[in-house]
Amino acid sequence: MSFRRFSCFLYMLCPFIVQAVTKDITCPASCECETIFGAKEVDCYNLTDFPSNIPEDTNYLDLSGCNIFHIPIQPLEKLFKLQRFAFQEINTNEDNYNLRALNLPLLNEIVVDGGVSTSIPQLLPPYISTLSVAENNLGTLKSGSFRNYPNLDSLFLSDCMLTKLESGVLDDIPSLSLLQFNDNNLNEDSFPLDVFKKNQALESVSFFDNELKHVVSNLPSSVTSVDYSGNAIFELRAYDFKSTPKLIYLSSTKYGMKITVM
Known part of the structure; x- marks a missing residue:
């Protein structure tokens, strides 16, 4: 394939790449938000408190890079499209993350x-x-x-x-x-x-x-x-x-x- 044809191919492919991975400008501080093939992922790092203003249409939330001692249920209840939730279990006191009452049908x-x-x-x-x-x-x-x-x-x-x-x-x-x-x-x-x-x-x-x-x-x-x-x-x-x-x-x-x- 010639360079010109290859360049043309990349030009045609760009819209699909952009559509596959896009950044979210409304992302909470100390978090990275991306939409990958239609799924919105939020990864947070070095936080000591549960992040505010997580996009409500988040599908995957990962707090494993944080040092959060309490995971409140109220902000999680707003994430109506949440499917996967990851967090590092840092404390043997489960009351710090009592999620039994969390009602998210897609989780x-x-x-x-x-x-x-x-x-x-x-x-x-x-x-x-x-x-x-x-x-x-x-x-x-x-x-x-x-x-x-x-x-x-x-x-x-x-x-x-x-x-x-x-x-x-x-x-x-x-x-x-x-x-x-x-x-x-x-x-x-x-x-x-x-x-x-x-x-x-x-x-x-x-x-x-x-x-x-x-x-x-x-x-x-x-x-x-x-x-x-x-x-x-x-x-x-x-x-x-x-x-x-x-x-x-x-x-x-x-x-x-x-x-x-x-």
């Missing part, structure tokens, strides 16, 4: 990564479908942790120092389809035999970078994808997958080592 995802919590937060909106609680210090995932979130279909528990799951801990979220345990300290003894019995909608599970020496043999029959990469699994046996007849994707290498299928 489906909450991200509370990077905190000091030793348990799953219980004061988030009960209707959310996606929850990420990565980079916390959970240790043991206790029974009843998800009783307030019956609609969860995606759960991210990466880098939470997890060593064990209690029996029944996943019973309250039967619609769960995606589960991620990446970067923890889980082994095959960390999972009670009945821990997945109520999760017959589960399709994708990731155990990336844990301490497994054998595969988890009691996954539900609905599972189609499993990632065991980064574990110490050196052989796979045919009966290891007896419970997952629909499995179509399996990743099971450690540092490039080839696994022998028996």
